Amino acid sequence: MSDERFIGIIDSGLGGLTNVRELMRLMPGERLIYVGDTAHAPYGSRSDETICCYALKSAEFLAEYDLKMVIVSCNTISAQCLSMIEKKFNGIPVIGSVLPGVRAAVMRTAEKRIGVIGTDAAIRSQAYTRAVHSIDSDIAVYGKACPLLVPLVEEGLIDFDVTRAAVQHYVYEMIDLGVDCLILGCTHYPPLIEVFxxxxxxRIQLLDSSLWTAKEAQDILVALDAFNPQKHGGIRESRFFITDLIPAHKEQVRLFADFQDIVLQLIPSERYHR
Amino acid sequence: MSDERFIGIIDSGLGGLTNVRELMRLMPGERLIYVGDTAHAPYGSRSDETICCYALKSAEFLAEYDLKMVIVSCNTISAQCLSMIEKKFNGIPVIGSVLPGVRAAVMRTAEKRIGVIGTDAAIRSQAYTRAVHSIDSDIAVYGKACPLLVPLVEEGLIDFDVTRAAVQHYVYEMIDLGVDCLILGCTHYPPLIEVFxxxxxxRIQLLDSSLWTAKEAQDILVALDAFNPQKHGGIRESRFFITDLIPAHKEQVRLFADFQDIVLQLIPSERYHR
Incomplete structure (x- = not known):
């Protein structure tokens, strides 16, 4: 039985489109309602309380739609307040973006040493360490906050000396620490995968969180028999809401999603108090 | 006659403390009420409407105090919506941070070529070009948005190869353009002055906007006979409010203001709707 209800996506901005790209590759029949909180991005340098406050507003906006699943594409939100969002959508499966990448890494690490890179708030939360240890407490987890990578990617500076220097600055220590799996724990990192x-x-395997989260969403929809195999949905029947709109967003959509026909819609202020 | 009322400071975050440092050097007897909107920073990558909406909230918060002057330390706010803030504080002098640096540059440029660096939103507004041309329409103005510099400085990466590469990336073209004055049009740039x-x-003179804005505030207070020459005010009698608080702010205060005794106070959510 197919279930034509929407999949809701919560993100702190446009980075979640890397997750959308993977979802659409795996499940081109699904219809998405995306909400990206560009008026308050980046979340990675905010306090725990403020991240939860902002994420809850997006959840409230999404809750007005008839959804079959909610995916929290943003790793910072997932690390900080997934349980709050699960409560909000009581009865609907809520997929966070921390656990899928962790599971993939735990299955692959031979050295039992996993590295994680992400925002300040995601690393500070210790959510990755807790998730790894909930599966195998013998695995060592090394987290590194990489706050410059989000602005570099948003500027489109990918194949660029400043970016390579910043990546080296952050991840060289993962080699010295002997990790054999590195979780890319932020939606903004997939465009940098070759630089990483x-x-x-x-010798170090990279685990793209956006990809593993999409795979988990697919597995769960198949298990629930709620998967839409037909190609009647897709990007054109999906809606992409944001809370602030600037000219640079167009280029970011191209970078993160590589879809020509994503149209960003600004949520009017009467529907979303900024 | 001295006027012991507060000077209100509006900023999008903690960068305005570079302006506070200059104000305190020039006028150690003044008492400040600072509001830094760290819950919504950085403003430089937001739309015109959203910047004005956020700045107005800070203005409303400040308007509860008995003020003798308001200084808009943030160049992005000044470039986008100074007139809105002037209306809000009708009858009190409001000092923006665009015009003071512009005046200093116009007086100094022999080649009649001025460069300006700042955030996306400040440069996009064309406020610097309009301000220069309101004084001398024969002067050429070259604006360059430098979005990476704010996150680099906030990370404390000053004497650092990534930072030098980013600065070169942004400002080398000012040399080719033949400018002889470069306005540092963002509160975050003073820590980078040696790198610039x-x-x-x-051959290129740097004009620090934070410094010239403080000088203008002093000139106006002296002209209004509202200057406090005594050392009875100062940082200890000033208050520093912010809208979000994370551990990294402590280091940023040190970097921007170099004052040991600035205590940041989080505005409670009932006084400031985030």
């Missing part, structure tokens, strides 16, 4: 791989070499 | 000077050499 060029920096850490092939 | 090392990049553009001594």
């Amino acid at each position: 791989q060029g920096t850490v070499g092939t | 000077q090392g990049t553009v050499g001594t």
Whole structure:
């Protein structure tokens, strides 16, 4: 039985489109309602309380739609307040973006040493360490906050000396620490995957959180028999809401999602108090 | 006659403390009420409407105090919505941070070529070009948005190869353009002044907006006979409010203001709707 209800996506901005890209590759028949809180991004440098306050507003906006699943694409929100969002959507499956990448890494680490890179708030939360240890407490977890990478990617500075220097600055220590799996724990990192791989070499396996989160969403929809195999949904029947709109967003959509026909819609202030 | 009322300071975050440092050097007897909107920073990558909406909230918070002057330390707010704030504080002098640096540059440019660096929103507003041309329409103005510099400075990465590469990326073209004055049009740039000077050499004069804004405030208070020459005010009798608080703010206070005794106070949510 197919279930034509929407999948809701919560993100702190446009980075979640890297997750949307993977979702659409795996499930081109699904229809999405995306809400990206560009008026308050970036969340990674905010306090725990403020992140939860902002994420709750997005959850309230999404809750007005008839949803079959909610995906929290933003790793910072997932790390800080997934349980709050689960409560808000009581009865609907809520998929966070911390656990899928963690599971993939735990299955792959031979050295039992996993590295995680992400925002300040995601790393500070210790959510990755707790998630790894809930599966195997013998695995060492090394977290590193990389606050410059979000603005670099948002500027579109990918194949660029400043970016390579910043990536080296953050991830060289993962080589010294002997990790064999590195979780890319932020939606903004997939465009940098070649820069990361060029920096850490092939001995370290990179786990793209956006990809593993999409796979988990697919597994759960299949298990619930709520998967839409037909190609009647997709980007054109999805809606992409944001809370602030600037000219640079167009280029960011291209970078994160590579879809020509994503149209961003500004949520009017009467529907979303900024 | 001295006037012991407060000077109100509006800023989008903690960068305005570079302006506070200059104010305290020039006028150690003044008492300040600072409001830094750290819950919504950085403003530089937001739309015109959203910047004005956020700045108005800070103005409303400040308007509860008995003020003799308001200084808009943030260049982005000044460039986007100074007139709105002037209306809000009808009857009290409101000092923006665009015009003071512009006046200093116009008086100094022999080549009649002025460069300006700032946030996306400040440069996009064309406020600097309009301000220069309101004084001398024969002067060419070259604006360059430098979005990476705010996160680099907030990370404390000053004497650092990534930062030098980013500064070169943004300002080398000012040399080719033949400017002889470069306005540092963002509160975050003063900690980088040696990096800038090392990049553009001594032929280009740097105009620190935070410093010239403080000088203008002093001139106006003296002209109004509202200046407090005694040392009875100062940082200890000033109050520093912010809208979000994270551990990294402590280090940013040290970097921007170099004052040991600035205590940041989080505005409770009942007084400031986030």
